[in-house]
Amino acid sequence: MIQVQLPDGSLHEYPDETTALDVAASIGERLAMATVAAEIDGTTVDAMRPLAELSDAEPIALRLLTTRDPEALGVMRHSCAHVMARAVMRVFPGVQLAFGPTIDNGFYYDIGLDQAIREEDFERIEQEMKAIVKAAEPFERFHLGRDEALSFCEELDQGLKVEHIRTGLAEHEELSFYRQGEFVDLCRGPHIPDAGRIKSFKLLSVAGSHWKGDAAAGRRLQRLYGTAWFSKKDQKAYLERMEEARRRDHRVLGKQHGLFSITAEVGQGLCLWLPKGASVRGRLEDFIKAELLARGYDPVYSPHVGRVELYETSGHFPYYRDSQFAPLFTHDAGQLVDGWIRRLEAGALGEKDEQALREAASVLGCDTAAYPLQGTQDERVSFLRHWELTQERFLLKPMNCPHHVQIYKSQPRSYRELPVRLAEFGTVYRHEQSGELNGMLRVRGLTQDDAHQFCTADQVEQEFRDTLELVKFVLAAVGLDDYRVQLSLRDSASDKYVGSEENWDRAESSLRNVLEETGLEYEECVGEAAFYGPKADFMVRDCIGREWQLGTVQLDYNLPERFELEYIGSDNRAHRPVMIHRAPFGSMERFVGMLIEHFAGAFPLWLAPEQIRVLPVSEDRHAGYAAQMNERMASEGFRVTTDLRSAKVQSKIRDAQLELIPYMLVVGDKEAAEGTVAVRDRIDGDLGMMPVDEAIARLREEADSRQVRQVVKSSFSAFEGESQADHEY
């Protein structure tokens, strides 16, 4: 007999072979039906395995995982991945199984297959999956020793599994498998008792991947993504959420509403801010700038390029070379010599090529007569470097700090003027891998809302507190109030960090103190800090629950050292300041991209590129009064246009609604006669006629208080079918 303790504390006795499923059945049939897996000693396990096999504890603390538990969802999805793999093997011969894990909201399975699986094939695979689910065959676990397991996988012709046992699982003496009908997979589990527990699933996409994530090895796999749920309703809600996210895609909305443009003509990852997008950005920048001034920042400007030496000193140029635009040389031979050095250093230069480079450099005007062709690699590199140092080399700046450091150094600093806070909307260029580019969210030219604070170690805490307040204030202005902070700390066991132990301790506890004191949700990530200092990243949740990593605050003990920054302390001696990098919103590109998705393109009044549209009822009779209203609104500081097309007012309203203009002023005979306007709100519709002054007061109040109204539609039903625009925003 075994003793089992349930979460309510009750103790029960069961025969030796009892499984979690048996326990559930002993409590009730419906519970057994709903039981998907079990939790013993905090780990999720198969419900169909004998409990005695899983734990030696007396009693065994058992928690049944039912369709209500999130852990159960993961188990079921993993089983669904097996079902999918089984179905794929039925449809396509010669499938090599790789890995099929659970991910957020679903699962995937990586498979090797010569033939490309296309979305058109999903239907057939899903049909097979349905048949498998309907047959509701059990998942059966069994174990094999290493040798048996290897020959078993070889028999099954699953070469990737063989390799995985040999490499990834080299230390496992015994390997577990799950059998479901004709399908057997090397797998740690756990799984659901039988396939019938999968109530709803759908294949979502297929994409390329690599064996063990190693692209260099060049072993391509196909990754099939799917989702699965315990009810059709949950799945439908999930798919609707996905659809909602897709509908908000800033790349689509940005094009539709003329906010920004990224084209091949201009260059990959290089964003053009169209007038309307520039307007939104301008409002945000003005707003942030005003805040910075109020908080004691000094705005500065710096050029878009800087001498390479700056970034060599900072250490970034060599380290991030691959993700930077190539340096600019004023000498024709610059690029050539640069490539030459890199080839030498990589040891990838043959004698013949070296001779050719020498001649070419000479043709381009670099005197290589004294080049030590017979010398060591170091001697040759140093000859070239010496020449390079006599040349001007520039870099499109990949970050603003070196320039700001130079501004700090432009005069001697006293402790009395600290902290020095230098702020700039600084545009930087990074040559991101082409596959990483994504609309405005990942670009190659971006403008950071950057600032560098130079302060003493005891000022760090206050500076961090101020930055948090700034972030809070600005995020509130755009209706974002759900965010958390990821605090990255050092791993005290490692010695890769610069800066004194004492400074780190002090800084880390300062950051933690401030976070505690603000009551912000935060998590500590030990070992995630940069080598030069701890950092705090802001994770913001938008109105449909997606999390965005926006800004960051980073302490830096490295650059002050490398650039030999100093200030004169009260003791009349030189001290090294601490430097704080902070870009609370990351980049304007990313922030505005996120806002487009957050607002689904419908910006609040204070940010809307076009705030008001005047709609004359009759184009020829009311054009004069409309022009008068337009002028009045413009003189009150609103961004306003007038729709002078000879269309019906209904049609003009429809267009303005679809263009997400916050307010429409309908003007006709009545309004012209009485000096009023009929106000239509994008959200609430017709507000009726009112005196112009009242309309102005109302809109001004909304804009000045930066009110954010109706960020998200509560119901998704409006998006179904063709009538998607009905009363939408």
Place this chain on the structure above:
RNA sequence: GCUGCUGUAGCUCAGUGGUAGAGCGCGUCCUUGGUAAGGACGAGGUCAUGGGUUCAAGUCCCAUCAGCAGCUCCA
């Protein structure tokens, strides 16, 4: 960067090796209207680019460029 998919009018997309299409938008004209689509006519294309196969290529093949999804990366 790697893998897969895609590239046709300003936008969204049809298009079977044999004459280039639709809806929306745009222009002109008619219409002058009261809170989500008035009507007629019209313009608009080197089918991403460059090669190839073929009597014939938007369609098939190769390369390049770009986009999308994923992988890998992100100071």
